[in-house]
Amino acid sequence: MTASSPSLLHRLKRTGLVTQIVIGLIAGIILAWLAPDLAKSTAFIGKVFVSALKAVAPILVFVLVMASIANHKHGQQTHIRPILFLYLLGTFAASVVAVVASTLFPSNLVLVSHDVAVTAPGGIGEVLQNLMLSVVDNPVSALMNANFIGILAWAIGMGIAIRHAGETTRAVLGDLSNGVTLIVRVVICFAPLGIFGLVASTLATSGFSALLGYLHLLTVLIGCMLFVALVMNPLIVFWKLRRNPYPLVFTCLRESGITAFFTRSSAANIPVNLELSKRLGLHEDTYSVSIPLGATINMAGAAITITVLSLAAVHTLGIVVDVPTAVLLSVVAAVCACGASGVAGGSLLLIPLACSLFGIPGEIAMQVVAVGFIIGVLQDSAETALNSSTDVLFTAAACLGEEEKRERMA
Template sequence: MFAKYRSVSLIVRILIGLVAGALLAVLLPAASAIGLLGQLFVGALKGIAPVMVFFLIASAISGYQQGGRNHFGSVIVMYLSATLLSAFAAVGASWLMPVRLVLPQAAKVAGGAPQSLAKVLEDLLTNAVTNPLAAIVNANYLAILFWALMIGFALRLTSKQTRTVVAELSGALTQVAQLIIEFAPFGILGLIYTTIRETGFAGVAKYGQLVLLLVGTMAFVYLVVYPLMVWAMTRQNPYPLTLWTLRVSGIPAFFTRSSAVNIPINLKACEKLGLNKASYAVSIPLGGSANSGGAAITVSVMTLAACATLGIHVSFPLALILCVLTALAATGASGIAGGSLLIIPMACSLFGISNDIAMQVVGIGFIIGVIQDSVETAVNSASDLLFTATAEYHDAAKAGKPVDIAAAVAQADGRTARAGAAAAEKA
């Protein structure tokens, strides 16, 4: 039965769960036990994700082969560039379509000096060296990344048997995460049921203009800015790969609302594309923290909306500083649902906005989070896959071995279809 269940595409199963959850919320609004499915799903994902990310990175670094073609340079450049360009796009969109929020205490503005970039860097570095066990418990992905890299390099000095054990443990944790994701349709059914039964979309409708600005900017970045980056790196039509990554990675991430827990899906997608495992085994987990274009958009738009509400003039130099600050801070955003919203007070402080007002903006973020955070996560997670593939194709072209991107995507779809057929036949 389980094999037959898996023979249906995960995306199709997710859509079925989405529809079923909405129908049950209308037909059985008192059956609160249905919502427990969503709580169990989210809890399981949050529980396994920090441990899995730690061992994935440590294992990949410990097995790193010096001199091999691992594409790290190209991947990191794309991650950081995408985050910064996303912040620029958000500032431009906010200037073209300013949004004013409803803040009960909008008259209060702090008179302190703006927070410096040095302070931002200090906070990021301090956060990165948190106790590693506490980092895993609290899902502090920046610290997890730091300690996984350090321990991974240290493991390179150990015996081959020790590194093999770490690699096998990493593989086992990934299998556990993949098993949890197989039950995503049931978790999504519970999440949608709870959302519609308790809040509906009344809260989101109240901030419709803000939602449109955020979602519109994210769509523009993923469908225009990122494809231009892919074209610049490969000189090929970027849309077959762009749309494929959005379908394969973006849709599941939209519902899980966590880049970290979407890592197994991205790893499997890289395998289907035939990418170099030595590269994607590191770049995909790394992207859960280092690639945060969606988070940069959220922080920039929400901060400038607060400025517009309070009547604060934002000059070009300050907007430029906001972009840099947001890009740096977004890189350290937690890879869990709602992680980027906690950066907003820091960005607001650049304009002298009090913490009380900033936290009201954060509260609005949680109200619209059912859409904002889902789209943000889809952008972040799908672009991890997009840039990992692009970096490898770029380096292959430089080495005189160009890859036809459209053909690679078609082959990946073919592998998916054959795997589904095999599972159906087995069932």
């Protein structure tokens, strides 16, 4: 028995992270089924893991982006522009898919008041104002509050400024980036244990009984997200690479989407995506900027949530939606999604803004938000998995596409 223990530990260490996560997932389900009271106590483990990811993500983004820009040499190629285009195209396409699905499979809601303490933006102008205020936020405040738009703005500004500093200063910044990255890798090693705690406690506490009343709505939401993940995104990647996109799609879903599904935070999944981008051999100067940026503006899942829930309210109230209004809703949902917070439930706060297009009063719109929180156990997890995995997918597609284009020209 003693002789076999080291061998077992050695095999566990050699097992891939995704396999370890699946083991943690299965163990969490079994514990929640056999000992729900004990499973509830594992919530602390999950909270510690997610808190560790959220704690390291802001400083990682700030240091990594700043170091990447500061050490960028003139003449090096980056692919940020095509990635931004793919981000915006994917988010708009997702909102169009949601409009079509909501028209073909309309949902009815039981709009009953729920006590959900949220503050929603009052219009597109307010969303844009909030974005601008986030850009000029105090850097210390941005780091403390995980304001990734502000963090990105300061990191880019400092990186550009330090590019003109001495070689020693830029070398120190590079070493600091490597040090923070090492800490992140240590945190990610505990992902299987953290997901075990999250799954066990969530299933033991909530279960799925509360979701049965909203099964149709949940089916439309998750169906749209699966369609975007397995059909729409592969089409976009195929258009960019002109080859079978599914190996890359499944890699991103498996190694990024699974972790994001359980952490339910695009911001918390940034370290995972950065590590995956490195393993894929992508251009570091590119993904060190595009991945944090994607966690802020690449929100296909959020666009689906905003659109489907808003149209569910529209259908429940018997409001007729014509084609121009549906197109406008797609644009608004895409813009709103870009301003959605990268934390759990962030997209729900923008539903009243979309509802305002149809003259739906705030009281009813907030009830729709409450419905979103009820089904959030699965909806928000699937949304985050789509958002976060697409960050890596489009970054990889743009990098590989531009490299192949350059090789053909050569």
